[in-house]
Amino acid sequence: MTARKILHLDLDAFFCAVEELRDVSLRGKPFAVGGSPQGRGVVASCSYAARQYGVHSAMPMAQALRACPELVVVRGHHSGYSAVSRQVRAVFEDLTPLVEPISIDEAFLDVSDLPEPAEEIARILQRRIQDELDLPSSLGVASNKLVAKIANNIGKARHKGPTPPRAILVVPPGQEAAFLAPLPLKELWGVGPKTEEKLKRMGFRAIGDIARANEKMMTTQFGKHGRDLWRRAQGRDDRPVEYTHEVKSISQETTFSKDVADGDRLRQTLARLTENVAYRLRQQGLCAGTVRIKLRWSDFSTPTRQLTLPRPTDADGVIIQAACTLFDALWEEGRPVRLLGVGTSNLTPCSHQLSLWETPDEKERRLLAAMDELRQRYGEKVVRRGRSLDVGRNRDDTNTSK
């Protein structure tokens, strides 16, 4: 089985980041969101500048003010946080339906079925949330939820200074145990103060000590919990990302680093985006009934067009044709385009009529199945349709997001 690609994303000082959007004068200043210092208010979230003074969340506000006399105290706007959180969630879901929200500012994403390397996806996601919502975020990337979450904690902790960490820490598959080994015991899930104390008494200093311990001994000492700890210490965790809703659309878009006015180039990009979208449809066993394209002109106006297909499909060819039809109707010859996107919706579980003998449709289906297998085995870029090949051009001049 190939390793999964799990992201743990958490928004850096989320409440503060939202408050900064509300009031830009707060930017860079030490401030905290929380209750009044006159009462028993505590710090719910504090800016990175405030953290320089030793302020941290859950600290009584009065104490925080003593640590940092110029600390600005902001009363929270909780309904505003939920609204922004929903916008963040929408960005996740634009990328994958496999999203497990943990709290208002934290979520797991399973991006295993996306063709790009996990690190690239993490960067795309971080950039999109920054560009579109003006929110800093940090990510941990690993083959499971446990290691992704710890990686994110460690990545953020490595960052020092008055700015948000915007960390991305990747633990490559196979490196889970090695990554965890030197970390302090309390970083491991399930290790609370009591367990930590007991472990320390047993001579354990780091997670690696648990991993090297005898499984039976751990079970005898800590019961079932001990076995879980022992497994986790090796970086093993096969819990799935628990997503709770149905897939509504699958789309991909790309922002050109320089606006593009060349029709062929745009159509080629459209074909490439569509191939990725269709690939993801097939990976999820879905067929799309509606195809949508999105253009962004240089002035940032962003028209979209969509059409309903005669029959739901997951075939590249049909979707590319529909996307090109829409594109030709929308694009004004020669007008520079900043962003191009393809989306599919009206998704249904796939079914197709089998033929008594091989038809061109079936040939296409076999071809796609072979291409999908190559992609799974060797990565997204190993195989492409002739028309979407960007011959003689550097493909890295576009920023793709999904």
Added chain:
Amino acid sequence: MKVSVSQQQLAHGLGIVSRAVSSHSTLPVLANILVATDEGRLRLSATNLELGISCWIGAQIEEEGAVTVPARIFNDLIGTMPSDMVNLALDERTQTLNVVCGTSNTDIKGIDAQEFPPMPVPNLENGIELNVADFKEMIQQVAFAASADDARPVLQGVSMTVEGSEITLAATDGFRISTRRAKLSNPVDKPMSAIIPARALNELARVAADGKQTFNMVVPDGRGQVLFHLKDVELVSQLIDGNFPDYRAIMPQSFKTTTIVSTASFLKACKQAEIIAREGNNVVRLSISAGQEGPGAVEISAQSEETGSSEVVVNATVTGTDLIVAFNVRYLRELLDVVKGASVALETNANNTPGMLRPVGNDDFKHVIMPMHLG
């Protein structure tokens, strides 16, 4: 030309021939209907060069003659007239047909009958005699399985093979095959095969009156045409050139599961499932199970993201292994609509191999449907 005919007969005749009128031809005369006196009767003909239909109606002929007039105008005009005698008179010089009925008097500009493509005259001696009612049923059971796809003209046709005293029709669109054979009252001397456009056969079934009459089919050597000679109607069609797929080789011979169900209940269940299924991909799932004790059952279920879901259970006699297989419900319904017979047998092997349906106790009609693949 000077004739009088009954409005009803004329309207009926025009209804028969106008289906062969070519509405989009570059040849103007093909948009017209030939109106000609012919051995004491009035002949109406239309053709689009692929299909030609002629119809003869009784008429009082005062003066022989022929002309072609625009089909739509003539048809619409006659359709609005009272059921009375219609007097037709042709002004040869201007090729204008004067149509008088009751108090209405209309002149229609025509085109010279000489420009109308000649219709072949059949040599009925080489004809195959067919029973109207039987052949109509054969067409209804087969022609619907032909393809509507212009890309493969051969599949738009119905394969007809005649050998000894047996005639077989077969059609396939690549997803299903329908075959039906019948006995001929008079055996033929030499075997014959042709691909007849499904459309021509459907027109034949439409124009052939019910009843016990017989008619003749002629396939003249080397002409690439087939002629059907009925009592007052003649239909001629171009044959389709090409190789018809070897459908016999594709039809499965043995089966792991045989499911016998009442045709009426199966049809009803499919119609119900189709209400949901048509909103999606037309796919229905048949869950066939033999049942531990007592009779087995087929559960027909449909699901559509937008509309909802439906399940219908039909009692069945199931022998063999249980199976879940998905079909295009339209294919099932179209077959069950024409199957005749109180019960139908569905024979299957797997969820990705063709299933066969046929009326129980009748081997003449066989229908094969390829399943749908569920992702």
